Amino acid sequence: MDIIRHPVSSLKFVINDSFNGKEPWQIVTITTTTIFLGVWFYDFLFQDESIIDRGKKTVFRLAKLIPSIKKRIDDELSSISKNFKDEVEERTKHTTYITELPHAKLSKKDIIEALNTNLGLGDYDWKNGLVSGAVYYYSPDLIDVVSEVYSKTSYTNPLHSDLFPGLCKMEAEVVRIAADLFNGNDDTCGTMTSGGTESIIMACKAYRDYGREVKGIKKPEIIVPTTVHSAFDKAAQYLKLRVRSVRTDPNTCQVDVNGVRKAINSNTIMIVGSAPNFPYGTMDDIPALSELGVKYNIPVHVDSCLGGFLTCFMEDAGYPIPPCDFRLPGVTSISADTHKYGFTPKGSSVVLYRDVKYRHHQYTVTTDWPGGVYGSPTVSGSRAGGNIAVCWATLLNFGREGYVSATRDIVHTTKYIEKGLRRMKGIFIFGQPVTSVIALGSNDFHIYRLSTALKERGWNLNVLQFPSGIHICVTHMHTQPGVADRFLNDVRDSLFEIMKNPSLPVEGKMAIYGVAQELPDRSIVGDFTKLFLDSTYYVPKRGN
Structure with a gap:
């Protein structure tokens, strides 16, 4: 009962009794060790990640040290890396890579020709509204405006406010x-x-x-x-x-x-x-x-x-x-x-x-730099004045009336598509879309099969995870006549084929994405992502 009534006094007694008869060096050693262990234990408990998450990562990290597991993971990553690079090879097989600075300058004609070749490597018809998001508006008239504005401001830099x-x-x-x-x-x-x-x-x-x-x-x-x-x-x-x-x-x-x-x-x-x-x-x-x-x-x-x-x-x-x-x-x-x-x-x-x-x-x-007092408002020091100018010009080009009209068309199209999708069996819509994004899931089949089916019909949608889903981000491109109906018809036709055998597994790229969601070791998924990013910088060795 005394320890409950007088906890501080009781604790002092316990500590003093514990150190009774100890040498000074022993007292110092025990005290120092206790403090260090206390700090370590506090840091262990109160790190950014929970103990469970850190425990999982530790288990996975130790598992990777086992030779057979490490070899299997390395082989799989190597295969995935090769697949990513093979896709780059296939996509660019009819082109050449410029890997050294030309000795002599290229003519404007040659540069534009090479530019057009590079821009033609994509497969999706984004101008006609078959892509989710990415390009939100396209008009030759607007291109004329921003091209002229950018040509006048392409070498400006707001960092030098006295010059510009x-x-x-x-x-x-x-x-x-x-x-x-x-x-x-x-x-x-x-x-x-x-x-x-x-x-x-x-x-x-x-x-x-x-x-x-x-x-x-x-x-x-x-x-x-x-x-x-x-x-x-x-x-x-x-x-x-x-x-x-x-x-x-x-x-x-x-x-x-x-x-x-x-x-x-x-x-x-x-x-x-x-x-x-x-x-x-x-x-x-x-x-x-x-x-x-x-x-x-x-x-x-x-x-x-x-x-x-x-x-x-x-x-x-x-x-x-x-x-x-x-x-x-x-x-x-x-x-x-x-x-x-x-x-x-x-x-x-x-x-x-x-x-x-x-x-x-x-x-x-920065106030003490030998180069002078330095201040910047954002991450970049130098900034592209051309980007500021074309943004400014675009806002003025539309005006409130133009934006209200575009918003009305985009939201109307989104609600039209949403209404059509809600009538279809086999899929559901996540939540209540507010602006322009409609996300789809399914309780009857793996929704990635619908993504694959629509891709075969020319559509490019965004893939979601936790839970699995896909979404379409409606842009002004989708407000063009017939685009929304084409999308609904293609979804309807794809569902008809999928529902003939809804239990079929996902195949191809989407199968890899589906498996990635199920991997408990998320660091391996991170490795997948790094390999994909590596592939975007990959230059096939086939000469100039």
Whole structure:
């Protein structure tokens, strides 16, 4: 009973009794060892990964040391690498590779001819709407505009603001236009970036530094839905952040708000919601996340990289959705890609902040460099002024009226396709699409068989995992006459053939992808991915 009533005194007695009769060196050794073991045990328990995940990785790593297992894995990886390279060989067999700088310059005619050959290597007819996402708009008239603008600005660089002040003015105008579209106020600010991934990395960097300098957070954590874009994981790897992933509801495909609430702690630097997410095109409950942000004084970032330049026009287009922008008091930043539904050429995005204090923490400043005081707003130092200029020109080329019209056509086409797909037996749609993405699954057959069947009919769709699915991201290309009906007819015909024998296994590439999902050792899946990336840089040795 004494130890319960007087725990501190009792503990002192136990410790003193334990050291009774010990030599000083023994006391020092035991104390030091105990401290070291305590620190090690604390670090072991409270690492970014759970004990279970680390235990699995340790088991798999040790298993790979067994010669027979290592040889089997190495042989399989070698075979996969060869398959990737063989595909490159086959795709480029009628072309030659330039592996050395030509001694003499090539003529414009020769360069354009080589360019056209390289651009002709793709198999998919993206101009006629047979591809999911990727190219969001194409018009010869727009090409004329951006080509002339880029030709005048291709060698400009906003890093040198004294040389190209007009580029800085255009970037500032793009940011202000975007801030207005997302219902910001005079204090709303931001920057342009090279794409959604950089916008996301910049937001994470801003909140990491803000959390460290203002709140004293030394072990920063971000709370994200499991469906959030993988760019947040990339940001975490670059910036040494801990990611707390919160599950999504299997029916609505929205993040579990209660799960987000439980994940909040003193190290949380930001909460993230998607509007919409990439896999399913569903939108998280941004108003509820905003409330959490206000209640706990935590920044809330809305990732609208995919559909932001649809959501900001949907109400005017006749398709209102719940607020997901700066109208919500807890939303402190938004990322949105102009090079998706803003229809600008690739290489532009915006990241917006409610207050300049956040943008200041996005900047990188070096004050003691011998080359002078150096400051840059984003990852890059030098930036392509041409990308800023063509983004600016594209926004002005469309105007609000043009974007509202395009949004109306895209959302109408998406809902038309969704309605047609929901009538078909054998498939289901994940959640409730909000903007332009429709994700399909099946309880009757492996959905990757439908992906393969549609590929044989010329379609290129995106493949999903955990659970298996495929999705189509509807773009302006799909609003062309007859494209939506062709897609529905091809899905219907493919389902008719598949349902004749729904139990057949997946074959070909999709079989490999399906097996990859089932591998418990995700590091092997990572090796697959690295080999694929290697193949994109592979140059066959067959001469010039």
